Amino acid sequence: MEVLVTEDWLLKLPKVDLHLHLDGSVKPETILELALHQGIDLPVYDKDQLIPHMRVNDECSSLTEYLSKFHFTTRFLQLAEALDRVAYEVAQQAAEHNCKYVEVRFAPQLHRDMGLTVEETIQHVIEGLNRGRRDFGVRAGVIVICMRHHAIETNLEVVTAAAKFAGRGVVAVDLAGDEASYPPEIFRDVFAESKRLGLPITIHAGEAAGAANVYEAVANLGAVRIGHGVRLRENASILELVRNRRIPLEMCPISNIQTKAVPSWESYPIREYLERGLMVTINTDNPSVSGTNITKEYRVLADRFGFTAPELVKLIMNGVEAAFLEESDKLTLRREMENELSSLGLLN
Ligand SMILES: O=c1[nH]cnc2c1ncn2[C@@H]1O[C@H](CO)[C@@H](O)[C@H]1O
Numbered sequence: 001m002e003v004l005v006t007e008d009w010l011l012k013l014p015k016v017d018l019h020l021h022l023d024g025s026v027k028p029e030t031i032l033e034l035a036l037h038q039g040i041d042l043p044v045y046d047k048d049q050l051i052p053h054m055r056v057n058d059e060c061s062s063l064t065e066y067l068s069k070f071h072f073t074t075r076f077l078q079l080a081e082a083l084d085r086v087a088y089e090v091a092q093q094a095a096e097h098n099c100k101y102v103e104v105r106f107a108p109q110l111h112r113d114m115g116l117t118v119e120e121t122i123q124h125v126i127e128g129l130n131r132g133r134r135d136f137g138v139r140a141g142v143i144v145i146c147m148r149h150h151a152i153e154t155n156l157e158v159v160t161a162a163a164k165f166a167g168r169g170v171v172a173v174d175l176a177g178d179e180a181s182y183p184p185e186i187f188r189d190v191f192a193e194s195k196r197l198g199l200p201i202t203i204h205a206g207e208a209a210g211a212a213n214v215y216e217a218v219a220n221l222g223a224v225r226i227g228h229g230v231r232l233r234e235n236a237s238i239l240e241l242v243r244n245r246r247i248p249l250e251m252c253p254i255s256n257i258q259t260k261a262v263p264s265w266e267s268y269p270i271r272e273y274l275e276r277g278l279m280v281t282i283n284t285d286n287p288s289v290s291g292t293n294i295t296k297e298y299r300v301l302a303d304r305f306g307f308t309a310p311e312l313v314k315l316i317m318n319g320v321e322a323a324f325l326e327e328s329d330k331l332t333l334r335r336e337m338e339n340e341l342s343s344l345g346l347l348n
């Protein structure tokens with residue numbers, strides 16, 4: 001029997017989200033309260049009127065413009081309680097969409113204006129997620145981000161701190177920020193150190209620059225997953241490499257349209273990538289900046305590309321496969337997902 005991809009069905013579907021930025025997931029009502037507690041002035045004191053300050057609109061023309069939205073939010077995320085709270089609320093929002101597992105990424109160096117150490121920022125995010133796990137049953141891992149516009153030393157400090165939390169909440173490291181201005185090869189030493197410390201690596205690449213950055217990330221930085229990789233199709237042999245190595249792509253459709261990683265939905269290569277055998281996963285990137293959620297991402301795929309229920313389930317299970325989890329934890333997650341899928345009549 002063919003399953004209709006209704007709103008209710010999409011909401012019930014068990015899901016995962018592997019590419020989700022903490023500072024891109026803050027609710028406007030939380031900003032109101034954080035501003036009040038911290039004595040920071042706001043341009044407006046109404047949660048709906050705050051949205052334009054936090055979210056891009058349809059006119060967003062580039063990744064650089066998209067990234068400018070983060071300056072507004074990070075001001076409120078400089079204290080332990082704030083980091084703990086927004087991490088907790090990520091788990092809460094995940095639960096609202098029946099998202100069973102999230103990998104939450106953040107850049108410690110963006111949260112130190114009030115004197116927190118890199119370790120402290122990581123500790124508080126982990127604590128918030130642990131509380132979220134207890135209250136909402138959502139499993140989570142932290143991906144610690146190095147920023148492209150930060151100095152090498154600053155990023156080395158980040159990976160050193162991240163390694164101290166390996167196996168205790170941190171699952172990987174990443175490189176994010178302005179890809180067009182800072183090519184990945186600048187960061188070889190940083191990720192060589194990450195590798196030496198045994199941290200898995202994912203890199204934002206092929207979003208605001210071409211496929212060569214994906215090659216550099218995989219071949220020289222040691223990336224085992226790629227953030228976005230939308231522009232991979234610009235080079236057939238690099239695409240082949242990514243396919244043969246089974247490197248998962250963390251695609252974020254709504255964000256990818258907004259940052260102009262592709263000019264239009266018609267040219268979004270998701271079907272092409274699946275047909276060419278790439279390991280595609282679906283994620284949100286920044287719910288509050290992009291005005292999205294994980295249910296909406298799957299809705300878009302069904303509406304724009306005619307993805308059927310079994311195809312959506314396949315994409316979700318790719319996410320489980322690609323998760324930075326120990327094999328035994330991955331097995332537990334897979335079983336839990338499969339149980340729910342079969343009770344929805346989706347597994348034979
Ligand atoms: O899609 C993206 N591409 C590159 N960088 C991003 C993207 N989304 C967010 N950030 C950057 O990552 C920082 C830490 O979370 C954010 O502050 C933003 O500057």
Ligand SMILES: [Zn+2]
Pocket residue numbers: 019021176204227285
């Ligand atoms: Zn991202």
